[in-house]
Each structure stands twice: as structure tokens, then as C-alpha cells.
Amino acid sequence: MEARHLRYAVALADHRSFRRAAATVGIAQPPLSKQIAALEREVGARLFDRTARGVVPTAAGEAFIARARRSLAEASAAAIDAARADRGETxxxxxxxxxxxxxxxxxxxxxxxxxxxxxxxxxxxxxxxxxxxxxxxxxxxxxxxxxxxxxxxxxxxxxxxxxxxDHLVAVVARTHAYAGQRTVAPEQLRNQQLIVAPGEDEPAIAIGLRRLLGPDSWTLEAATVARDVHTIAGLAACGVGVGLGPSRMRLNARPDVWMCDVSPRTRLPxxxxxxxxxxxxxxxxxxxxxxxxxxxxxxxxxxxxLDHSAPSDREPPLREAGPGKDR
CATH class of the missing domain: 3.40.190.10 (Periplasmic binding protein-like II)
Structure with missing residues (x-):
């Protein structure tokens, strides 16, 4: 049994006429009659009664047509779903x-x-x-x-x-001594309580901070470890210390903190x-x-x-995140 047989049966049930059903499915009337007869033999039951009022589904035909409609609808939906998935829509x-x-x-x-x-x-x-x-x-x-x-x-x-x-910026409370400065130097950071991201999670940043502050600096050992950039800014706002994070923090600057560049500029990963x-x-x-x-x-x-254009190992220059003005 094929999907076309289901379509033939549904068309015949809808139009109650072999002639009209044949025109709907795009075949001649005699082949449609043969296909319906073959379908009835395969099902093992008479699906339609031929009467003076037209072709009428039997009880078996009504049950078959109900399932056929659902099957055809599912097949259509399957094709639509497949096409959407192929377009990346699902x-x-x-x-x-x-x-x-x-x-x-x-x-x-x-x-x-x-x-x-x-x-x-x-x-x-x-x-x-x-x-x-x-x-x-x-x-x-x-x-x-x-x-x-x-x-x-x-x-x-x-x-x-x-x-x-990104490059490294310092974030402090508005009441901090560094508030209002455009830059802060490494020697100014060495005597401060620092707030940093976990070094074991992002070791490249930890390595950069050690290079900036000195490998033997106690400041990093005593630093407050914050989960992420939002916590760094929040703790700095509370006056816990000087937060160190990426310059993109300026995109979500809080009114109760001040941000300034670390000088010399320290590029982050x-x-x-x-x-x-x-x-x-x-x-x-x-x-x-x-x-x-x-x-x-x-x-x-x-x-x-992705090799969609001429090969090259160079990347175009990217603008660093964050506005140009210090806060």
C-alpha cells in the first residue's frame, strides 16, 4: 500500500464520484477504479458502495478514510519538518x-x-x-x-x-582613592586588596596578572576570588577592593563604580x-x-x-569592546 492509494481513497470519499475524484488526483477514471478495487482486495473489505446517489464509503471505508487522512497529514507534516530542519529552523x-x-x-x-x-x-x-x-x-x-x-x-x-x-581595567567604588583616575599603575595595585576571577578556570588571565604584578607578589595570593565579571564589579562597588577584569565590563558599567585602564595596557586573551x-x-x-x-x-x-574564500592566516583587526571614554 502506497501513499497514492490513500490519496485516491480520500479523494473518492470527498467527491463521491470516480470521475471527479480522478480529475482531482490527476489520473483517468478507469485506472482509478482499478486502483480502488486493488486497494479493497489488499484491505480485505469493501470500502465503497456504488449507488445511484454516487460512491459512498462503507463502515469499513469510513474507518479506513479516517486513518488515511491522518496518515497523509502526518506525511505532509514530516516533509515540512524535514525541510525546516534542513534550513536550520528547528x-x-x-x-x-x-x-x-x-x-x-x-x-x-x-x-x-x-x-x-x-x-x-x-x-x-x-x-x-x-x-x-x-x-x-x-x-x-x-x-x-x-x-x-x-x-x-x-x-x-x-x-x-x-x-x-579586551585589555585589563581596574574597577573601584566611587569613594575609592583611585576613583577619577584615567589609569592605574601596577605599583598602585600591589598594595591593594584585589578582586579577580578564579585562576584555575582561566589560567591565561592568571598568568597575565602574575606577569604584570610580579611572580612573587603576595597581592594575588591574598586576592578575593569572584565567580565572574558581574561579581567583580559588585564587590568593588561594596568597597571590598580593586577589581580587575576585561574592558568589556564598561558596557555594563554601574553608577557606583569607576573604571580605569591599567597602565601599561595589558591585553587579555x-x-x-x-x-x-x-x-x-x-x-x-x-x-x-x-x-x-x-x-x-x-x-x-x-x-x-571554513575555507569558503581565499586561505589566509591573518584576521582583520577587531575593535576592543567598550566605549573609548573612562568611567
């Missing part, structure tokens, strides 16, 4: 990210993607870069936004592209988007298209990574 995307990415660019990217792909289920995980790299390799994540290029086992199987750059090179998911492709739309500086570099 499915699931698992994204891991560091907290600073929620300052920029993830808010705009996730908002646009959610609007354009409302039926894609986004599964979001805040996690450290070292953890997200491992989760990408094992397939737990589809895409990750972390700090610096992926490292460790399996990192060579990933495609990565820089989506943002790049904000990096990574995914598996062999992932051919349409949903991932749609997400990357959203990245291209919201991060135009990234598009060319991403295409080069």
Missing part, C-alpha cells in the same frame, strides 16, 4: 560561554538568533574555557565562546575565530568562538550566519577558517 544548539561574553557580543547574537529561529532549542551553559573545550570535543557542546584559543586534547579538531578583544570542524549541523550553520550578521568584522575570518 533542532537544538548547545552553547557554552564565559560570563564576560554576556556583556558583548552574546546579547545581540542570542536575541537575533532567537527571533529568527524561535523553534530551535538553545541549551546554554556558563563554563570556563578549559571546560568548554573538552565539552566541545566530546560533543556535549555544539559551540563555545571562551578566552583564548582552545587548548588540550582534541583542540586540533576545532575551528576557532576571534570575536572580541581574545574572546574566541569555537566549534567542531566536522560539524555539518544546519542549526550550527544558522548560528554562524547570525554571528556574521552581528559581528561583521568576524565574517571574513570565519569564512577563511
Amino acid at each position: 533542532g537544538r544548539l548547545s552553547l557554552g560561554f564565559v560570563a564576560s561574553a554576556l556583556l558583548d557580543p552574546l546579547p545581540a547574537v542570542l536575541s537575533r538568533f532567537g527571533t529568527q529561529r524561535p523553534d530551535v532549542r538553545l541549551v546554554l551553559h556558563e563554563m570556563a574555557t578549559s571546560r568548554s573545550t573538552a565539552a566541545l570535543v566530546t560533543g556535549e557542546l555544539d559551540v563555545a565562546v571562551g578566552l583564548g584559543p582552545p587548548r588540550g586534547t582534541g583542540a586540533e579538531s576545532l575551528v576557532s575565530v576571534t570575536i572580541g578583544r 581574545d574572546l574566541t568562538l569555537s566549534f567542531r570542524a566536522d560539524d555539518r549541523s544546519r542549526v550550527l550553520e544558522a548560528f554562524l550566519d547570525t554571528i556574521r550578521a552581528d559581528c561583521p568584522d568576524v565574517g571574513d575570518a570565519l569564512d577563511r577558517r
Whole structure:
């Protein structure tokens, strides 16, 4: 039994006439009569009565037609669902990210993607870069936004592209002695209670801070460890100490804190988007298209990574996150 047999039976039930039903399904009347007769033999029951009033479904025919309609509707829905999935309009995307990415660019990217792909289920995980790299390799994540290029086992199987750059800033309460300064020097930080992100989660940042303050500085050993950039700013606002974090914190500046650059300028690991090179998911492709739309500086570099244009190892210069003025 094929789908066409179901369509023939439904058309005959709707039109109560072999002639009209044949015209609807696009075949001649004699072949339609033969197909219905063959269908009745296969089912083992008479599905239609031929009467003076037209062709009328029997009780068996009514039961068959009800199921046939549902089957045809399901087949149509299956085709529609398959087409939508092929366009990346449905499915699931698992994204891991560091907290600073929620300052920029993830808010705009996730908002646009959610609007354009409302039926894609986004599964979001805040996690450290070292953890997200491992989760990408094992397939737990589809895409990750972390700090610096992926490292460790399996990192060579990933495609990565820089989506943002940062340098180190200090954040203090408005009542702090450093409030109002445009810059703060390393020697000014060495005698302060510092507030930093966990070094074991983002070791590249910890290494940079040790290089800035000196490997033997007690300041880092005694620092208050905050979970993320939002907590760093919050603790600084409470007067706990001097927070150190990425310049993109300026995008979500609070009125009760002051931010200034650390001088000399200390560059932090790049904000990096990574995914598996062999992932051919349409949903991932749609997400990357959203990245291209919201991060135009990234598009060319991403295409080069995917070999969609002339090969090159250079990336276009990216503007650092955050406005130019100190707060």
C-alpha cells in the first residue's frame, strides 16, 4: 500500500464520484477504479458502495478514510519538518560561554538568533574555557565562546575565530582613592586588596596578572576570588577592593563604580568562538550566519577558517569592546 492509494481513497470519499475524484488526483477514471478495487482486495473489505446517489464509503471505508487522512497529514507534516530542519529552523544548539561574553557580543547574537529561529532549542551553559573545550570535543557542546584559543586534547579538531578583544581595567567604588583616575599603575595595585576571577578556570588571565604584578607578589595570593565579571564589579562597588577584569565590563558599567585602564595596557586573551570542524549541523550553520550578521568584522575570518574564500592566516583587526571614554 502506497501513499497514492490513500490519496485516491480520500479523494473518492470527498467527491463521491470516480470521475471527479480522478480529475482531482490527476489520473483517468478507469485506472482509478482499478486502483480502488486493488486497494479493497489488499484491505480485505469493501470500502465503497456504488449507488445511484454516487460512491459512498462503507463502515469499513469510513474507518479506513479516517486513518488515511491522518496518515497523509502526518506525511505532509514530516516533509515540512524535514525541510525546516534542513534550513536550520528547528533542532537544538548547545552553547557554552564565559560570563564576560554576556556583556558583548552574546546579547545581540542570542536575541537575533532567537527571533529568527524561535523553534530551535538553545541549551546554554556558563563554563570556563578549559571546560568548554573538552565539552566541545566530546560533543556535549555544539559551540563555545571562551578566552583564548582552545587548548588540550582534541583542540586540533576545532575551528576557532576571534570575536572580541579586551585589555585589563581596574574597577573601584566611587569613594575609592583611585576613583577619577584615567589609569592605574601596577605599583598602585600591589598594595591593594584585589578582586579577580578564579585562576584555575582561566589560567591565561592568571598568568597575565602574575606577569604584570610580579611572580612573587603576595597581592594575588591574598586576592578575593569572584565567580565572574558581574561579581567583580559588585564587590568593588561594596568597597571590598580593586577589581580587575576585561574592558568589556564598561558596557555594563554601574553608577557606583569607576573604571580605569591599567597602565601599561595589558591585553587579555581574545574572546574566541569555537566549534567542531566536522560539524555539518544546519542549526550550527544558522548560528554562524547570525554571528556574521552581528559581528561583521568576524565574517571574513570565519569564512577563511571554513575555507569558503581565499586561505589566509591573518584576521582583520577587531575593535576592543567598550566605549573609548573612562568611567
